[in-house]
Amino acid sequence: MDTLPILIKNVLFTGFDASDIPHLLSCLQPREASFHKDQIIINEGDVIEDLGVILKGSVNIVRNDFWGNRTLVSKIGVGDVFAEAMACAHQKSEVSVISCEESTILFLGVHKIITTCRRGCVFHHTIIENMVRLLSQKNLGLMKKMNHITKRSTKEKLLSYLSEEARKAGKRTFSIPYDRQQLADYLCVERSAMSNELSKMKAQGLLDYSRNVFQLKEER
Secondary structure (H helix, E strand, O other): OOOHHHHOOOHHHOOOOOOOHHHHHHHHOOEEEEEOOOOEEEOOOOEOOEEEEEEEOEEEEEEEOOOOOEEEEEEEEOOOEEOHHHHHHOOEOOOEEEEOOOEEEEEEEHHHHHOOOOOOOOOHHHHHHHHHHHHHHHHHHHHHHHHHHOOOOHHHHHHHHHHHHHHHHOOOEEEOOOOHHHHHHHHOOOHHHHHHHHHHHHHOOOEEEEOOEEEEOOOO
């Protein structure tokens, strides 16, 4: 698989020319692995040393409580990075990462990223800066999710999330990466209650939807 077109767009490799990346990877000692649909990539409780870059497919990041209730933290796809914070902390994972489909992951050792190599590789200062930028972006993403799920009602959670997705898309019609159960898990609400609220908002003319494509219509 030609990974360069994917990696060159990744925040970790910002500022590098395509010709630089093979030299950088030779210092990072990457390993590539493939996973079937629903296969566990990282299990809750695993000690993580590598971050993963998705080269093909997509993964769900989920958290289970004591009783086995699942919360979907996020769903990410090609070019996205996962497990970077856990790997930096070198602590047991508090989430599981599960392949949504046939997926290929490039694993990079965090220790290799955040420490300069013995050869005095000129690329390491840049990738360390990029790593800090990546962690900051992920933190902002979690703050946005907290803004959604701390709303009082299911309706307010839906409107907060859908409004954010519309802003990201830059238009009223947009698609989301979740099916109904995944969206309910992401927003920490019951699926039936969420479906009822969506039906009500559609009847009220606030929005329209078909599967995972939504259109926001009227102002609240």
